[in-house]
Amino acid sequence: MKNDEKKGSLMNTASKQQEIVTACRVLEYAGQADMVWGHVSVRDDQGRGVWLKGSNLGFDEVQESDVILLSWEGEILEGTAGRHVEYPIHLEIMKVRPDVNAVVHTHPLYSIAFAATGWPLMALSHEACHFVPPDIARFLKTGDLIRTPDLGSDLALCLGDRNAVLIPHHGIVTVGSDLGKAVAAATHLERACQIALLAGEGAQPSPDEEALQKRERSDRHLSMAWNYLARTVPKSLN
Ligand SMILES: [Zn+2]
Structure with a gap:
């Protein structure tokens, strides 16, 4: 076992509630807090449903x-x-994606600003290669809240088999085989959107082949990012 994996494995013994609290602290630290809005979930091990952060509370x-x-x-x-x-x-994403065990929904500044431009998300940085090419999915049916199972189901359809979707005028949804990967995907997507805005419309991306080569390391990279954040961030916020 590599050193980073050994340290990260400490999180494997956490309860669902502990995992969700740690994820919330990481998202707070990463600048994805939006007062009491934004939420994360993990699938119940016994198949009863989904563990979700409670409402009316900040990360x-x-x-x-x-x-x-x-x-x-x-x-x-x-x-x-x-x-x-x-x-x-x-609920609707996890119903149709058996490979997904965690979902993150936040309203991050740069992702929302970038989604409003209508520009394609390009492979301008390592972070972007977790999502593109091809261009990231965008949910265009509504920029309002996803309040109903029908809208949740439409969003799941738009996400397809991918790990993230932009909801223009609203926020982002990221998913993962575990909560760590879903949280790391959210922080990486926000950084990718920030870089895209800094670079501007005429920026030149990596060739597809190079970007897809980076994508092959995505799973391990996202886990390493989460393990680092989960080890260090809660301490810095205590
Ligand atoms: Zn929302």
Whole structure:
């Protein structure tokens, strides 16, 4: 086992509630907090549904007791916290993506600004190669909240088999085989969008072949990023 994997494996023993709290702290540190909006989820190991951060709490203040378990119909099975109105994002994606065990939805500044330009996301940095080519998916049906199972299902369809989707005028959704990869994808997507805005419309991307070569290392890279953040960020916020 490589050194970084050994350190990161400490997170493997965390409960779903602990994982979600750590993910929230990482997203806060990464600048993806938007007061009490934005949420993360993980699939229940016993197939009962999805563990979701409770509503009306910031990423910086949510505690393990504020995490709820939702059934596949959206009923609260465990926990006393409120349910985010956009809970269908999590349920509908995980219903159709058995490979996805975690979903992140945030409203990050650069991603929202970039999505509003309508420009394609290009392979301008290492981060962008986790998502493109081809161009990133965009959910264009509405920029309003994803409040219903139908809208959640449409969003899942738009995401397809990919790891991220931009929702112009609203935010982003990233997914992963574990919560760490979904969180790292969110931080990488935000940085890719920031770089795209800095570079401007005429920027030149990596050739597709080079970008796709980088993509082959994506899984390991995202895990390494999460392991680093999970080790260091909560301490810096305590
Ligand atoms: Zn939202």
